[in-house]
Amino acid sequence: MTAKRDITTSEDIKLLVDSFYNRVQEDNTIGFFFTDIAKVHWETHLPTMYLFWESIVFKNAAYKGNPMLKHIALNKKEPMEPSHFKTWLSLWETNVHTLFKGKNATEIINRAKQIASLMEFKVTP
Structure with a gap:
């Protein structure tokens, strides 16, 4: 087994985002938001998410x-609902x-916690 290393490249972000959204699509709690409600176009959504997380990790614009x-x-x-963000x-x-x-x-986990908390606060009643 290969030792885990830190996130250091755009390819690392791509791997992270791609594998995350594979999990999301299979999830019974939130998957339907992406597949049925938002009807996400993955060909455009994923590259946008790569840029989003690169901006956070690599502090670029x-x-x-x-x-x-x-x-x-x-x-x-x-x-x-709060459970969706959790x-x-x-x-x-x-x-x-x-x-x-x-x-x-x-850092990317800490930022995700902040994002989830803020989204939950702003979006849910």
């Missing part, structure tokens, strides 16, 4: 967008821990 507005609009179609975060943490270990891996 690669991502341009407002994910909060998209989630507020999605919540109007199908109300989100599931999202749990899947993210598990995925990161499965693939990586190090300062950037810890």
